[in-house]
Amino acid sequence: MNKTSFASGATQAESTNSNPRAFDLIGDIHGQAGLLCELLAKLGYRECDGVWRHPNRTAIFVGDLIDRGPSIRETLAIVRGMVTAGAALAVLGNHEFDALRYHLDPVRHSHLRTQLAATHTQFANHDAEWQSCLEWFRTLPLALDLGVIRVVHACWNDAAVQGLRVLPNPIDDTALRLLNDPNSNQGRAAELLLNGMRLELPGDLFVMTYRGVPMNWMRAKWWIPTAGQFYDDLAFPELDVVPRKSVVLPKIDSSTPAGLFDGYPASAAPVFFGHYSLPRDATPQPLASNAACLDYSVWKGGPLVAYRWDGERELSADKFITSMAE
Ligand SMILES: [Mn+2]
The missing domain is CATH 3.60.21.10 (Metallo-dependent phosphatases)
Incomplete structure (x- = not known):
């Protein structure tokens, strides 16, 4: 089995272009x-x-x-x-x-x-x-x-x-x-x-999709540390979390997958x-x-x-x- 690096750039980044910054x-x-x-x-x-x-x-x-x-x-x-x-x-x-x-x-x-x-x-x-x-x-x-x-x-x-x-x-x-x-x-x-x-929404929170369908999870802004943020400030694309401004995300603790919410x-x-x-x-x-x-x-x-x-x-x-x- 060919074990070349699957997700790293070093072996994947072979292009005929020698300019590494364009x-x-x-x-x-x-x-x-x-x-x-x-x-x-x-x-x-x-x-x-x-x-x-x-x-x-x-x-x-x-x-x-x-x-x-x-x-x-x-x-x-x-x-x-x-x-x-x-x-x-x-x-x-x-x-x-x-x-x-x-x-x-x-x-x-x-x-x-x-x-x-x-x-x-x-x-x-x-x-x-x-x-x-x-x-x-x-x-x-x-x-x-x-x-x-x-x-x-x-x-x-x-x-x-x-x-x-x-x-x-x-x-x-x-x-x-x-x-x-x-x-x-x-x-x-x-x-x-x-x-x-994806963030599961707690309690009776839901997100209204553009199709008007309520969902109990949302896509979230992963580039922002989530601890202490409101759910509606993390929804991405920006959708209304209903009801608004009601729940703050908990602090990262030992049960959080390492690095996931940082x-x-x-x-x-x-x-x-x-x-x-x-x-x-x-x-x-x-x-x-x-x-x-x-x-x-x-x-x-x-x-x-x-x-x-x-x-x-x-x-x-x-x-x-x-x-x-x-
Ligand atoms: Mn896609």
């Missing part, structure tokens, strides 16, 4: 190849022999390439072509992981069929190509630590990243089953990196992620000096968002670049 981080695409081409062109990438490249920069995709949009095959062809050619890096998104586990056991994961519908429809007469894409998903790391920056689909957590380093690349079926087991350490780590931090240290390398489907009309900006989300709901008509990183430790709102549907 990365373009690109948010969740969800099958919007037109917006992707427009964004790449805006960033100065050009298509040459079928591969989009920049002469001295590397693109990094934060995952969620598939599902929902009209041109999923083309999106995968572009991104995969860039990664294979060394013009880009990519991490696994929860949608790619869901595709892998669905195909491992379609009966057990029949609830994922709706989510995968657009992808399956568009690959309906291209089965060999889809199988090949699934094999490629197995080669994508769950996290990239390049030293100067970090990239993950939803949430960076040191312990979770460390715990997944020993897994094989490509992910074999045994490793996939482990990642899919919610009771294994690897399963919990994968859930955290791919779907982010926030993302201000001294750590900038971290880039997607996943959170932020409001499409929001102005892209960093969430902290060293944390930026690049998902502004492209699947709901929002912009495709990139961050042009040139070595800065402190991220800046003027370095977000977007492409928008007409």
Whole structure:
């Protein structure tokens, strides 16, 4: 079994570009190849022999390439072509992981069929190509630590990243089953990196989703230390926790998973992620000096968002670049 590092950057970060401080981080695409081409062109990438490249920069995709949009095959062809050619890096998104586990056991994961519908429809007469894409998903790391920056689909957590380093690349079926087991350490780590931090809400608190459905858990701002915060100040995207301002999170104690609720240290390398489907009309900006989300709901008509990183430790709102549907 090939035990190359699964989640570290050192062995994953092989690109033909020798400039270690010129990365373009690109948010969740969800099958919007037109917006992707427009964004790449805006960033100065050009298509040459079928591969989009920049002469001295590397693109990094934060995952969620598939599902929902009209041109999923083309999106995968572009991104995969860039990664294979060394013009880009990519991490696994929860949608790619869901595709892998669905195909491992379609009966057990029949609830994922709706989510995968657009992808399956568009690959309906291209089965060999889809199988090949699934094999490629197995080669994508769950996290990239390049030293100067970090990239993950939803949430960076040191312990979770460390715990997944020993897994094989490509992910074999045994490793996939482990990642899919919610009771294994690897399963919990994968859930955290791919779907982010969830907080169960105490008592009769609930969150109202944008669909008007009340839920007793919420996605939370993992880059902020949670102790002493109100639940409604930690909801992300910002939703109303009902009733408002009623419960403060308890202090971290020995029963709290180590490192989970400590926030993302201000001294750590900038971290880039997607996943959170932020409001499409929001102005892209960093969430902290060293944390930026690049998902502004492209699947709901929002912009495709990139961050042009040139070595800065402190991220800046003027370095977000977007492409928008007409
Ligand atoms: Mn996602």
